[in-house]
Amino acid sequence: MDDCVFCNIVNHTIDSQILFENERLIVIKDILPKAPVHLLVVPKKHILSITHTEVVDETLVGEMIVVA
Numbered sequence: 001m002d003d004c005v006f007c008n009i010v011n012h013t014i015d016s017q018i019l020f021e022n023e024r025l026i027v028i029k030d031i032l033p034k035a036p037v038h039l040l041v042v043p044k045k046h047i048l049s050i051t052h053t054e055v056v057d058e059t060l061v062g063e064m065i066v067v068a
Contacts, residue, residue, distance in 0.1 A: 010044045041068045
């Protein structure tokens with residue numbers, strides 16, 4: 001997805017402050033934080049929104065929670 005900012009961050013075409021990365025996830029600092037610690041846990045798989053997750057994403061969503 002060329003127009004997805006998170007896909008571009010995952011693909012390293014947009015610079016971001018990466019705090020954690022593995023094969024499935026990336027954790028970055030928010031560029032406009034609303035709290036002293038404001039991090040984003042982003043799946044490398046493009047998922048439009050939480051309502052677009054599927055049963056096959058169960059492990060991925062669980063890993064996102066554990067990493068957070």
